[in-house]
Amino acid sequence: xxxxxxxxxxxxxxxxxxxxxxxxxxxxxxxxxxxxxxxxxxxxxxxxxxxxxxxxxxxxxxxxxxxxxxxxxxxxxxxxxxxxxxxxxxxxxxxxxxxxxxxxxxxxxxxxxxxxxxxxxxxxxxxxxxxxxxxxxxxxxxxxxxxxxxxxxxxxxxxxxxxxxxxxxxxxxxxxxxxxxxxxxxxxxxxxxxxxxxxxxxxxxxxxxxxxxxxxxxxxxxxxxxxxxxxxxxxxxxxxxxxxxxxxxxxxxxxxxxxxxxxxxxxxxxxxxxxxxxxxxxxxxxxxxxxxxxxxxxxxxxxxxxxxxxxxxxxxxxxxxxxxxxxxxxxxxxxxxxxxxxxxxxxxxxxxxxxxxxxxxxxxxxxxxxxxxxxxxxxxxxxxxxxxxxxx
Amino acid sequence: xxxxxxxxxxxxxxxxxxxxxxxxxxxxxxxxxxxxxxxxxxxxxxxxxxxxxxxxxxxxxxxxxxxxxxxxxxxxxxxxxxxxxxxxxxxxxxxxxxxxxxxxxxxxxxxxxxxxxxxxxxxxxxxxxxxxxxxxxxxxxxxxxxxxxxxxxxxxxxxxxxxxxxxxxxxxxxxxxxxxxxxxxxxxxxxxxxxxxxxxxxxxxxxxxxxxxxxxxxxxxxxxxxxxxxxxxxxxxxxxxxxxxxxxxxxxxxxxxxxxxxxxxxxxxxxxxxxxxxxxxxxxxxxxxxxxxxxxxxxxxxxxxxxxxxxxxxxxxxxxxxxxxxxxxxxxxxxxxxxxxxxxxxxxxxxxxxxxxxxxxxxxxxxxxxxxxxxxxxxxxxxxxxxxxxxx
Numbered sequence: 001x002x003x004x005x006x007x008x009x010x011x012x013x014x015x016x017x018x019x020x021x022x023x024x025x026x027x028x029x030x031x032x033x034x035x036x037x038x039x040x041x042x043x044x045x046x047x048x049x050x051x052x053x054x055x056x057x058x059x060x061x062x063x064x065x066x067x068x069x070x071x072x073x074x075x076x077x078x079x080x081x082x083x084x085x086x087x088x089x090x091x092x093x094x095x096x097x098x099x100x101x102x103x104x105x106x107x108x109x110x111x112x113x114x115x116x117x118x119x120x121x122x123x124x125x126x127x128x129x130x131x132x133x134x135x136x137x138x139x140x141x142x143x144x145x146x147x148x149x150x151x152x153x154x155x156x157x158x159x160x161x162x163x164x165x166x167x168x169x170x171x172x173x174x175x176x177x178x179x180x181x182x183x184x185x186x187x188x189x190x191x192x193x194x195x196x197x198x199x200x201x202x203x204x205x206x207x208x209x210x211x212x213x214x215x216x217x218x219x220x221x222x223x224x225x226x227x228x229x230x231x232x233x234x235x236x237x238x239x240x241x242x243x244x245x246x247x248x249x250x251x252x253x254x255x256x257x258x259x260x261x262x263x264x265x266x267x268x269x270x271x272x273x274x275x276x277x278x279x280x281x282x283x284x285x286x287x288x289x290x291x292x293x294x295x296x297x298x299x300x301x302x303x304x305x306x307x308x309x310x311x312x313x314x315x316x317x318x319x320x321x322x323x324x325x326x327x328x329x330x331x332x333x334x335x336x337x338x339x340x341x342x343x344x345x346x347x348x349x350x351x352x353x354x355x356x357x358x359x360x361x362x363x364x365x366x367x368x369x370x371x372x373x374x375x376x377x378x379x380x381x382x383x384x385x386x387x388x389x390x391x392x
Numbered sequence: 393x394x395x396x397x398x399x400x401x402x403x404x405x406x407x408x409x410x411x412x413x414x415x416x417x418x419x420x421x422x423x424x425x426x427x428x429x430x431x432x433x434x435x436x437x438x439x440x441x442x443x444x445x446x447x448x449x450x451x452x453x454x455x456x457x458x459x460x461x462x463x464x465x466x467x468x469x470x471x472x473x474x475x476x477x478x479x480x481x482x483x484x485x486x487x488x489x490x491x492x493x494x495x496x497x498x499x500x501x502x503x504x505x506x507x508x509x510x511x512x513x514x515x516x517x518x519x520x521x522x523x524x525x526x527x528x529x530x531x532x533x534x535x536x537x538x539x540x541x542x543x544x545x546x547x548x549x550x551x552x553x554x555x556x557x558x559x560x561x562x563x564x565x566x567x568x569x570x571x572x573x574x575x576x577x578x579x580x581x582x583x584x585x586x587x588x589x590x591x592x593x594x595x596x597x598x599x600x601x602x603x604x605x606x607x608x609x610x611x612x613x614x615x616x617x618x619x620x621x622x623x624x625x626x627x628x629x630x631x632x633x634x635x636x637x638x639x640x641x642x643x644x645x646x647x648x649x650x651x652x653x654x655x656x657x658x659x660x661x662x663x664x665x666x667x668x669x670x671x672x673x674x675x676x677x678x679x680x681x682x683x684x685x686x687x688x689x690x691x692x693x694x695x696x697x698x699x700x701x702x703x704x705x706x707x708x709x710x711x712x713x714x715x716x717x718x719x720x721x722x723x724x725x726x727x728x729x730x731x732x733x734x735x736x737x738x739x740x741x742x743x744x745x746x747x748x749x750x751x752x753x754x755x756x757x758x759x760x761x762x763x764x765x766x767x768x769x770x771x772x773x774x775x776x777x778x779x780x781x782x783x784x
Contacts (some may be wrong), residue, residue: 001495001496002495048635054454056476061527062446062447062524063478063479063524063768063769064476064477064525064640064768064769065476066477066637066773067477067637067638067639067773068526068772070637071637071639071640071644076637077656079635079636079637079657080477080637081487081773082475082477083473083474083475083476083488084448084455084457084473084474084476085455085458085474087455095473096473096488096491099491099497100488100495102495102496103393103394103491103492103496104494104495105491132455133455133456134460135453242471243440243473244471245458245459245469245470245471246463246468247463248456248460248463252463260469261469264469265471272497376455376456376459377455377456380456380459381473
């Protein structure tokens with residue numbers, strides 16, 4: 001298996017951009033990625049492109065979005081394909097781009113994601129998201145993702161003594177992290193009081209427990225490890241990548257205080273990387289709802305099941321702690337443009353591992369190994385990646 | 393790069409099945425595939441699944457269709473993802489499943505496709521297809537795929553002396569081939585007179601020049617070449633696989649008497665396989681419209697550009713000819729359930745190369761090498777595969 005490195009990464013700011021369509025968003029991320037390649041790159045060398053997007057069908061372009069976007073940036077002939085697993089679409093773009101390089105068939109492959117969520121009515125937006133759960137057993141019964149994750153949170157509270165305050169601690173932490181991230185949608189701190197008193201959504205969630213709807217795009221360029229030195233002295237290696245699925249409907253699952261898809265994907269990523277969870281220096285995890293970050297801690301091996309909220313109490317996962325999580329602001333505050341999210345995590349990690357965080361104040365110090373974690377829907381799919389930098 | 397073999401294949405009949413949803417169609421193809429594995433297989437050994445589908449959003453399930461389908465057949469934990477490139481979605485499922493095995497990360501990977509086209513209004517169906525062309529330059533201007541391929545046909549007629557009769561010869565040939573294929577949607581011969589006198593669609597096309605809307609599913613199981621002998625003595629090897637894109641809008645292309653995406657994908661497949669077009673014994677090509685099969689002949693290297701219709705005149709591409717094309721009936725008569733088509737071609741070739749055509753009368757004799765060719769939209773994408781059997 002051919003080794004895989006990241007040699008460039010780019011990302012739009014996430015947010016509300018009524019004047020930008022998917023083509024423009026994608027182009028912004030793509031060209032920022034190109035500019036980030038230390039020794040430059042002839043774009044014609046890019047051989048394949050995997051593009052994550054859920055809502056391509058929302059009135060604009062249902063089919064063949066991938067070649068359309070590549071044609072828009074001047075690369076019409078590249079082998080381009082859209083991959084879709086709801087909110088994990090970007091993670092699966094990255095996973096399959098990594099497989100394509102690992103196969104030896106390609107040496108330079110783009111992994112990207114894009115989503116335009118803010119130009120449709122909120123009811124249409126909710127429809128899109130809802131149909132990533134189980135249509136027959138969940139959507140047609142009226143449930144939403146907020147409702148489904150709220151069930152998980154309520155169960156976790158019952159079973160492990162999680163308090164409402166712990167959920168808010170995730171929101172407060174991630175908002176604080178986002179303040180110095182120019183790519184983040186919400187660059188403002190919130191207090192624990194604010195976070196506790198937002199407008200109700202679905203018990204125990206209020207609005208501060210929920211990630212926003214966002215427009216945005218992200219792109220990373222994968223290169224075979226053997227060729228990476230042609231383009232940079234500071235590649236970031238993709239040491240392990242795993243992906244797994246689960247039943248979409250949560251009533252089919254053995255447990256709802258963790259995501260089996262995450263656990264399986266993480267096991268594969270750790271196995272391939274030959275790394276243990278203790279060695280991870282920082283992580284970007286899928287906090288679509290505050291409980292999702294809490295579930296991720298144990299699912300990724302950062303603590304034992306049921307102990308996740310203690311990491312929050314001890315400040316372990318804040319910037320400056322032993323294992324900072326979502327220093328970008330996470331989905332909660334950086335934003336969550338569905339298809340882009342998984343690749344945006346890789347973009348953040350690429351920069352952090354090279355000591356190039358956008359603001360020195362939010363640079364994770366002395367990091368060598370990082371992890372990203374991208375979930376589809378309520379855990380129907382998950383993809384986990386382990387990255388290694390060459391030091392800062 | 394790890395060698396790739398096909399060890400099982402299954403397919404529903406293509407047609408109009410108001411009593412079957414995507415889950416049921418997928419399950420039919422999947423379980424037929426399982427039964428076709430000579431020495432049987434513990435389904436739990438399947439590690440990943442790539443599922444091609446375009447219209448997952450059509451009221452049923454927009455996101456995470458792939459894990460939903462795998463959960464339905466009892467494999468919820470498999471790493472499953474949907475890949476989409478319009479009518480080539482099945483081909484890209486196969487391509488990426490092949491990359492996944494070639495990478496060495498997996499040894500047993502499912503490639504499948506499914507589409508449910510016949511349970512929505514015909515206007516909605518046309519909408520789906522239309523948004524696989526270029527939305528801004530083609531769909532919003534009112535063009536359809538029939539109209540776009542008709543432009544290609546008209547240009548080919550002008551430039552190379554193609555007659556209206558040559559288009560009909562494709563339809564007559566493929567309908568004749570489908571008669572003995574129990575999986576085909578239209579199992580009836582048509583005469584050249586009938587084919588010339590169908591209801592007009594878009595000049596020069598009439599209804600007999602157009603593939604139908606179809607429900608259906610297909611599945612093939614890929615295995616690393618080194619493990620194939622555990623499951624069968626008669627694997628079919630995937631010797632080469634190529635895929636490429638082009639501008640979606642045909643006004644951007646240098647030529648419309650051929651598809652650049654096909655030519656590029658074919659060049660890569662031939663290169664990888666170390667095979668020349670002359671060595672191909674039979675082929676399944678993408679005849680979504682009659683002109684598409686004619687364009688494919690030269691694009692795949694079966695003849696020089698502009699000479700394709702002479703192959704029809706000489707009977708080269710009919711069953712019994714030197715290079716039979718679409719012995720299954722092709723998209724025209726076997727049917728064209730968008731996401732399934734590319735995998736259905738692989739299913740047909742798997743059986744033919746093993747001497748297991750459903751009816752002896754339609755068995756291609758003494759074949760060793762075969763090719764399949766799957767196109768997205770009007771040539772925005774294409775995937776080409778070269779298969780080698782072990783003899784019959």
